[in-house]
Amino acid sequence: MTTSLRDCAAPAKLNLFLHITGRRPDGYHALQTVFQLIDWGDVLHFARRDDGAIRRVNEIANVPEDTDLTVRAARLLQAHTGTAFGADIEIDKRLPMGGGIGGGSSDAATTLLALNRLWDTRVSRKDLQRIALKLGADVPFFIFGENAFAGGVGEELDTVELPARHFLVIVPNAHVPTVEIFSDPELTRDSEAVTITDFLAQHGSTIGWPDSFGRNDMQAVVAKKYAEVAKVLDWLDIIAASRMTGSGACVFAAFPSKEAALEAQAKVPPSWRSVVTASLQRHPLYSFAS
Structure with missing residues (x-):
């Protein structure tokens, strides 16, 4: 063994x-x-x-x-x-x-x-x-x-099923506690339910993807509390449609090729950590369970 x-x-x-x-x-x-x-x-x-x-x-x-x-x-x-x-x-x-x-x-x-x-x-x-x-x-x-x-x-x-993409992910100089955002009184909790069909019908072919479907309901709350996150969102939005992931702080944009993502990364201010990464279809350890 x-x-x-x-x-x-x-x-x-x-x-x-x-x-x-x-x-x-x-x-x-x-x-x-x-x-x-x-x-x-x-x-x-x-x-x-x-x-x-x-x-x-x-x-x-x-x-x-x-x-x-x-x-x-x-x-x-x-x-x-x-x-x-x-x-x-x-x-x-x-x-x-x-x-x-x-x-x-x-x-x-x-x-x-x-x-x-x-x-x-x-x-x-x-x-x-x-x-x-x-x-x-x-x-x-x-x-x-x-x-x-x-x-x-x-x-x-x-x-x-999601299209193969490359992402530019920027890490703002901020640590955002998840509990703080979930408990914020300004967080909206009444978004209308959508279906997987709604998502699939819209997300893949729109030029502005991933900003072409929905939003991140936490983004406005985090941006108001953390100026650095708002700054990154504003900056990246000029380059490509950007969005915060999870409860923050990372911000990302999607690109059709690695070259396009690297070109955008070259413009990122040196005070921000950034990475260009590819989409995955499956977890690398997927075969470890059945």
């Missing part, structure tokens, strides 16, 4: 639109979105332990080991399966925190997928998604592993 797995990808996601359609009695927000996987992410390494211990072997700034979603994910899978194995987890953190691109959620999902393979626990994808929901609303999407139209709190997922 394999005793280690190295270079396990934890890709980021973009929200091509994000509508808040209500608030549930349990306090969670009902939403609709389309999740797009992208070829930019953290990289995780796992070594099986025979003593049952689960450890993160490197430091992550401002993330204590016991609260790290990867450690929590490993412990949940361990408890669910009753395995005697443990793991050493090393995280090569490349994605910004507080960026709205799902970094921590993706790390947790990659942990569940990788340990499912490393421990030979053979938990189904559906069951892994149920475990993942205990860690956060975005985590089941990364287990689902395909671009998706999402409802509920983000866990109701349907595969959606």
